[in-house]
Amino acid sequence: MRGYITVTICLFLIVMVFAASTAMVVGIFELKVVTSSTQLNKNGDGLVILFDMEDPEGDDYGPGTYFYPTHDFFKPHRGLFDMTRFVVSYDASTVYFDTTFKEVQNPLDAEEGFTHQLIDIYISTGQEGGKTQTLRKGAYVEFDEKYPWNLYIRGGPWQLSRVYTAADDEMSKGISKGIRTELLPDGKTIRIAINKGLIGEPREGWKYYVLIGSQDGFGPDEYRPVMEKATGWDFGGGRNDEFNPNVIDMLAASNGKYSQEKMLLSFKPEEGKLAIISPVGPGGDYRVFSSLRTPHIIITLLSLAAFIYIFRKTSIIRSILGLLKRKKES
Ligand SMILES: [Ca+2]
Numbered sequence: 500m501r502g503y504i505t506v507t508i509c510l511f512l513i514v515m516v517f518a519a520s521t522a523m524v525v526g527i528f529e530l531k532v533v534t535s536s537t538q539l540n541k542n543g544d545g546l547v548i549l550f551d552m553e554d555p556e557g558d559d560y561g562p563g564t565y566f567y568p569t570h571d572f573f574k575p576h577r578g579l580f581d582m583t584r585f586v587v588s589y590d591a592s593t594v595y596f597d598t599t600f601k602e603v604q605n606p607l608d609a610e611e612g613f614t615h616q617l618i619d620i621y622i623s624t625g626q627e628g629g630k631t632q633t634l635r636k637g638a639y640v641e642f643d644e645k646y647p648w649n650l651y652i653r654g655g656p657w658q659l660s661r662v663y664t665a666a667d668d669e670m671s672k673g674i675s676k677g678i679r680t681e682l683l684p685d686g687k688t689i690r691i692a693i694n695k696g697l698i699g700e701p702r703e704g705w706k707y708y709v710l711i712g713s714q715d716g717f718g719p720d721e722y723r724p725v726m727e728k729a730t731g732w733d734f735g736g737g738r739n740d741e742f743n744p745n746v747i748d749m750l751a752a753s754n755g756k757y758s759q760e761k762m763l764l765s766f767k768p769e770e771g772k773l774a775i776i777s778p779v780g781p782g783g784d785y786r787v788f789s790s791l792r793t794p795h796i797i798i799t800l801l802s803l804a805a806f807i808y809i810f811r812k813t814s815i816i817r818s819i820l821g822l823l824k825r826k827k828e829s
């Protein structure tokens with residue numbers, strides 16, 4: 500009888516260890532990666548926050564190798580394309596896409612309040628008819644086939660901001676009426692405000708691809724190219740072909756399989772394939788779990804080893820082994 504009780508206690512403890520380590524992993528995930536849920540904005544401006552995610556600082560280097568162009572126009576040659584936060588919120592009439600940067604400047608006095616940034620937001624709404632290629636060639640990335648995009652928001656200076664749907668093609672002009680693009684008073688956050696009539700009611704299940712480029716009226720699809728060597732007006736650290744992404748920063752986890760660096764490096768010129776990138780979204784996400792699986796297993800195994808050590812010391816293990824032995828003999 501004593502043996503059965505001991506086995507039950509051991510099994511209970513093992514389950515508890517596993518549950519505790521799982522809770523820890525989930526806790527890390529919720530704290531570090533996505534701090535999102537439908538909640539009232541702390542600013543008290545009455546907006547409901549749908550999605551709020553921080554992006555690592557200092558990763559305005561694409562897959563980790565890109566350099567800014569050398570011209571003074573890009574001074575201080577850092578931070579201008581470094582997104583630090585992305586927030587989607589809404590009120591009764593409007594959906595707000597707020598992208599915060601380390602540095603925002605307006606040397607050419609664009610009326611939107613910024614000159615350098617190009618912001619592409621592709622949204623997978625989960626509806627039928629989505630696409631996995633960008634609307635036009637320029638970013639040189641493709642999207643996860645599990646999350647094709649249905650809505651596409653282009654944000655930029657010089658009245659570039661537009662809304663497109665997956666029904667559009669590369670010749671489509673998109674919709675510009677009902678969109679307002681402005682720099683918020685913090686001087687770091689570019690807001691694209693879109694009339695709900697253009698994109699519908701926002702939904703919690705939306706997934707986002709947020710790509711940051713450098714706006715260049717002469718570049719492919721307005722993207723400033725990343726070449727092998729930086730010049731006055733081109734980024735360096737890429738390749739002199741059309742395979743390396745022209746994306747300088749993107750919204751992604753800071754490490755693991757779905758990190759920006761891994762995804763933007765996944766292009767294969769020899770096979771003619773562009774980099775494939777995955778979206779982010781609110782709520783629990785298998786993507787983050789997959790990158791945290793290894794620490795989870797290590798935590799669980801270490802905890803189990805500690806328990807076994809303690810049990811051996813208190814000779815409980817010996818009584819379990821004795822019970823098993825007796826069962827075998829009978
Ligand atoms: Ca960043």
Ligand SMILES: [Ca+2]
Pocket residue numbers: 554555558748749750751759
């Ligand atoms: Ca990033």
